[in-house]
Amino acid sequence: RLLPHLPEWRAEALARHLTEASVAAPMVPAVALGPLLEGLAARGLVLGVATNDAEAPALAQLEAAGVRGAFDFIAGFDSGHGAKPGPGQVLAFAAATGRSPDEVLMVGDSRFDLAAGRAAGAATAGVLTGTARAEDLSDLAGVVLPDVGALPDYLDGIAAGRG
Template identity: 80%
Template structure:
């Protein structure tokens, strides 16, 4: 592993705790879109891998690492009267208002990483506009040198495009980048780009599901500074 000079974060499940941020929002969304039909609500929940009884996403939910376009394709068969573009626009606008719950206190963590001279970025399979809105609402938008969604022109994870674009935008080599994420898509994207990888457990996956693609498995991003200290990353 080379010296790390840049850290690229996934958003949902990494910067923000996945279940605490999205489960309640998803339950309300399913109720609204089902238009009073319990059968439709159940069908939509099943398509999205959402457990209505527990009000939580299942670990295998396709929503965890999917794009907005993926979610639209899953939901559209159960929503007569909706078109793909209309549903996509609705989900994008609604998700921008979702109340994100940070996995840790983001401000001090990101400031500390920046003080090491590390370039910071976000790569998400969400759309770019809601990602920017959520980072702004959390008060950390300006902490990042780069933010990309699946619709930003670099492709979506597990492809390497977002990681490579981050490296180019910040003047780093891909080998200097640490990709941090909570899903196999995040880690596969990092490895495909030639970056180092770190997994966190604030999504829906367990350590056993991530360890083969991760250089390290951390409980959350709050453990990053100590890990970077061990690697000698940035100027302490």
């Protein structure tokens, strides 16, 4: 979509430039990720990342945040599972971790994230840390949370039969 506006760029060079810029872009976590991810892992949960970014920038950002080791699965659009809103990344996570899709909760801040989860047969939770508003996500989300930091309380509610 950018190429018509950038006639001096070739597609391959632009893709490479965007990937390299993405690797260097600083990530600003919405919550303290280390304690959150440790708490989720302590519950016995298996965690993954599915992004429409390339895999290399995702890995670099997770490393920079010091949380790469918390994830059992990481896929970008270029990891061989397709891009969201297709279900490929969610299905690949389920297969790689020995779960069925209906045992997966896809947490995301965009309609693409939630549509991917739904298409795979996973439960969905929207978070308001992207540009979407609650009303943008609510028709695709089982729940809309302010951010991923609210996930433990939501999971506690499910365990107690409130979710």
